[in-house]
Amino acid sequence: MAFEFAFTPEQRLLKRSARQFMRSQIEPGLPDDDWSGHGGDSPLELVKRMQHQGWFGIGIPRALGGAGMGEVEYCILMEEISAVDSSLGTIFGAHSGIGLMPIYLFGNDDQRERFVRPIAEGRHLAAFALTEPTAGSDAASIKTKAVRDGDDWLISGTKIWCSNGNFADTVVVFAVTDETLGAHGGVTAFIVSKGTPGFTVGTIEDKMGIRQSNTAELIFDNCRVPKQNVLGKVGEGFIAALTALDGGRVGLAAACLGACKRLLDDCVRRAKDRERYGKPLGKNQSIQWMLADMATDIHLAEYAVYHAATLTNEYYEKIAHGEPVPRALREKVSRAAAAVKIHCSEMTGRAGERAIQIFGGDGLKMKYRIDRSFRDQVITEIYEGTNEVQRLIIARELLQEGA
Amino acid sequence: MPPSGARLRVLVPVTGAFHGKVRLKRNGLVDTEGVERILSRESAQALALAKQLAAEGAELVVVHVDKGGGEEVLREALAHGADQGVLVEGAEKSESDASTRATTIAEVYKQMGPFDAVIGPARSEFAGFTGTLAALAGQLELPCLVGVSRVAVDGVGLRIAYQSLFGDYDLRVPRPSVLLVGDLEPSHPTAWGIHDAHRVKGILRVKADNYTVQKALTKRQRIENVPQESRSLESVDGATLVRRLRSRSLIAEKGGSP
Ligand SMILES: Cc1cc2nc3c(=O)[nH]c(=O)nc-3n(C[C@H](O)[C@H](O)[C@H](O)COP(=O)(O)OP(=O)(O)OC[C@H]3O[C@@H](n4cnc5c(N)ncnc54)[C@H](O)[C@@H]3O)c2cc1C
Numbered sequence: 001m002a003f004e005f006a007f008t009p010e011q012r013l014l015k016r017s018a019r020q021f022m023r024s025q026i027e028p029g030l031p032d033d034d035w036s037g038h039g040g041d042s043p044l045e046l047v048k049r050m051q052h053q054g055w056f057g058i059g060i061p062r063a064l065g066g067a068g069m070g071e072v073e074y075c076i077l078m079e080e081i082s083a084v085d086s087s088l089g090t091i092f093g094a095h096s097g098i099g100l101m102p103i104y105l106f107g108n109d110d111q112r113e114r115f116v117r118p119i120a121e122g123r124h125l126a127a128f129a130l131t132e133p134t135a136g137s138d139a140a141s142i143k144t145k146a147v148r149d150g151d152d153w154l155i156s157g158t159k160i161w162c163s164n165g166n167f168a169d170t171v172v173v174f175a176v177t178d179e180t181l182g183a184h185g186g187v188t189a190f191i192v193s194k195g196t197p198g199f200t201v202g203t204i205e206d207k208m209g210i211r212q213s214n215t216a217e218l219i220f221d222n223c224r225v226p227k228q229n230v231l232g233k234v235g236e237g238f239i240a241a242l243t244a245l246d247g248g249r250v251g252l253a254a255a256c257l258g259a260c261k262r263l264l265d266d267c268v269r270r271a272k273d274r275e276r277y278g279k280p281l282g283k284n285q286s287i288q289w290m291l292a293d294m295a296t297d298i299h300l301a302e303y304a305v306y307h308a309a310t311l312t313n314e315y316y317e318k319i320a321h322g323e324p325v326p327r328a329l330r331e332k333v334s335r336a337a338a339a340v341k342i343h344c345s346e347m348t349g350r351a352g353e354r355a356i357q358i359f360g361g362d363g364l365k366m367k368y369r370i371d372r373s374f375r376d377q378v379i380t381e382i383y384e385g386t387n388e389v390q391r392l393i394i395a396r397e398l399l400q401e402g403a
Numbered sequence: 404m405p406p407s408g409a410r411l412r413v414l415v416p417v418t419g420a421f422h423g424k425v426r427l428k429r430n431g432l433v434d435t436e437g438v439e440r441i442l443s444r445e446s447a448q449a450l451a452l453a454k455q456l457a458a459e460g461a462e463l464v465v466v467h468v469d470k471g472g473g474e475e476v477l478r479e480a481l482a483h484g485a486d487q488g489v490l491v492e493g494a495e496k497s498e499s500d501a502s503t504r505a506t507t508i509a510e511v512y513k514q515m516g517p518f519d520a521v522i523g524p525a526r527s528e529f530a531g532f533t534g535t536l537a538a539l540a541g542q543l544e545l546p547c548l549v550g551v552s553r554v555a556v557d558g559v560g561l562r563i564a565y566q567s568l569f570g571d572y573d574l575r576v577p578r579p580s581v582l583l584v585g586d587l588e589p590s591h592p593t594a595w596g597i598h599d600a601h602r603v604k605g606i607l608r609v610k611a612d613n614y615t616v617q618k619a620l621t622k623r624q625r626i627e628n629v630p631q632e633s634r635s636l637e638s639v640d641g642a643t644l645v646r647r648l649r650s651r652s653l654i655a656e657k658g659g660s661p
Pocket of ligand 1: 129131
């Protein structure tokens with residue numbers, strides 16, 4: 001029997017049209033220089049145009065205003081968006097993968113109507129606020145608190161590194177609701193709307209990479225949130241966070257895949273066009289090997305990413321429809337997500353170094369955007385769980401299996 | 404006459420294009436095996452024009468005469484926002500030319516009409532689609548305008564902007580008319596549109612053979628029908644052909660440059 005692993009006609013069309021749209025409508029609007037001037041602002045006008053393409057609710061059912069597709073299609077978009085710009089990929093991923101998805105997966109009908117619909121219809125943007133000054137890798141030790149006050153909750157604390165945090169309409173905020181219970185049982189997820197009294201935006205980070213994706217500090221000072229905005233059950237917020245992060249990591253891997261493919265295209269063109277010692281660079285075996293290694297990485301990554309996306313899709317469909325999720329499936333997804341996140345982020349790092357080498361001095365010039373890919377890649381080994389933490393996830397499971 | 408008070412209806416004939424590497428076979432024919440068929444850029448431009456009428460409430464019916472891989476071409480057209488698709492099947496093996504295609508599309512026009520406009524691409528990937536749609540306009544006795552970049556409903560007619568070699572025009576044309584799109588940014592399908600095109604919207608399949616009423620002759624039949632004495636084609640052997648081409652300086656003399 002053949003092992004068939006191919007996109008459907010619908011997916012092929014989505015991929016082709018996303019590529020065309022990104023390269024003809026979005027890329028020309030990006031600044032050549034992301035370093036100075038307005039280089040650090042998120043290009044919200046371009047984001048709006050992408051929202052109008054129906055991409056920002058790709059995995060949400062049509063009945064809720066979404067595009068009725070799933071995780072494979074989400075990854076297709078991540079690839080094509082990040083092939084043009086990793087900052088846009090981060091804005092899209094923070095919105096769809098970790099901002100919107102937990103509300104859809106764990107929200108009740110009322111929350112889906114109030115929060116998911118405007119997002120899926122392309123009117124609102126979302127964000128995910130878990131990390132704190134004292135809790136990054138060790139996310140279970142967050143300090144932000146939520147205390148009950150009649151029918152409401154009062155949230156107090158500071159979140160950092162929140163992608164989209166300064167402009168998102170809807171933020172999923174994780175807070176401790178019972179200090180005695182630890183992360184599993186003691187953390188609850190809340191849906192907080194922009195402009196809620198007590199919720200303000202603090203510092204916006206100035207970063208070396210993904211400069212056009214804003215990363216904000218969010219300050220909650222007795223921020224009053226009605227009980228209708230508790231996402232899922234009280235005490236089950238950490239599970240919601242981990243579930244969203246699984247899909248987020250697969251999306252991030254797809255983003256790296258897209259960025260890497262673009263780098264390879266640029267390098268191949270350069271190897272054909274540039275002559276040194278009277279022949280194209282690509283005639284040298286040392287350059288050929290670099291290209292072949294990049295292509296090999298990409299080839300393997302592509303299968304792994306879409307396999308992980310297929311698994312995640314099955315996992316998310318079960319959760320969304322309230323069906324029981326077999327433990328084996330959950331573990332398979334976590335492991336696949338961790339593996340593709342590690343492989344793809346590190347492959348993009350290798351590709352960035354090779355690309356600069358192939359471009360020579362020009363690789364450092366902003367106008368070729370190779371330097372930007374290089375700077376943008378660094379974060380992919382850190383956010384959505386560092387690669388060290390992903391290795392811990394995989395190793396823990398391996399050793400458990402062996403026990 | 405346009406259907407009074409009824410919803411405006413527009414027929415959009417679309418063409419396909421090859422996506423990916425097309426190779427030449429040893430026999431000189433194009434090898435398209437495994438190459439994806441997609442909607443041509445010109446058809447996406449035609450849909451962008453037709454969508455200007457859709458914004459005024461028009462229903463868009465896309466029609467594609469299939470030469471293989473046509474369903475995907477048509478679904479892509481639906482993804483751009485067309486409401487209904489008609490796939491004319493069975494034309495894969497027959498030779499076709501502008502006149503044959505026009506007859507087929509004219510039958511769809513008559514059977515699925517009435518329509519207020521036909522909006523189509525001015526080119527296809529290998530040849531001018533202008534010929535097909537001009538022939539269609541001729542067969543249906545409708546006005547035909549090329550290079551249209553804007554269209555809107557104007558009373559019982561249509562207001563259009565179009566470009567020609569002589570300048571830019573803004574004029575009123577009757578309904579129905581055949582409008583061939585000019586230089587316009589192609590429409591881009593949304594994810595919502597792509598979903599609905601594949602999972603919600605239906606395609607009406609019709610057989611090319613059903614359109615036997617005045618079915619046009621194929622190119623070969625037409626050549627065969629020409630009386631022997633007036634045929635301009637003759638078969639020549641290779642050596643004769645080379646001699647003739649040389650005598651007209653179309654190829655180089657042996658050993659010399661052209
Ligand atoms: C640009 C950007 C955008 C971000 N967006 C978001 C967002 O939208 N929402 C959000 O909630 N967070 C976001 N983050 C936060 C991100 O997820 C954290 O930065 C990440 O989880 C790492 O936490 P940390 O920076 O505190 O590093 P630390 O936890 O301090 O880790 C420092 C180093 O120690 C290693 N380390 C830590 N613990 C161990 C261990 N047990 N074993 C081995 N090594 C270990 C880490 O791997 C890392 O190399 C973002 C961060 C950045 C930089």
